[in-house]
Amino acid sequence: MALDIGTKRIGVALSDFLHITANPHSCVLREPESDAILAIKKIAEENRVVTIVVGVPVNMDGTYGFQAEDCKKFAGKLSGFDIVFEDERLTSEQAEENLRQRKIDFRKNKQLVDIESACIILEQYLGK
DSSP states (O other), X not given: OEEEEOSSEEEEEEEOTTSOOEEEEEEEEOSSHHHHHHHHHHHHHHTTOOEEXXXXXXXXXXXXXXXXXXXXXXXXXXXXXXXXXXXXXXXXXXXXHHHHHTTOOOTTOTHHHHHHXXXXXXXXXXXX
């Protein structure tokens, strides 16, 4: 399972049973945070998730900024799962391009970008 944690929403993607492909799942509202944590844990438990891959927006110079620290702090609240951090630099731009290529208008539904970003994060992780 992968998460693209933003300030408003959290994109969620799940791998297939063989851990080969990343599939879009849903988008969870970030606030209230306690509800977001419960929703993510429920999705993980229903899908027998062991590892949660969390996208961390590393700065272009390789340093961690406020948003990266916020993602790590949020992930720390997901007890009971193995947490792996994955560099998510430029995934939103790539997600938008992927959606454009599929002729999906995401401008009025930013959740689609968050979910697609989570898929990209999971694909990066699975490809290692």
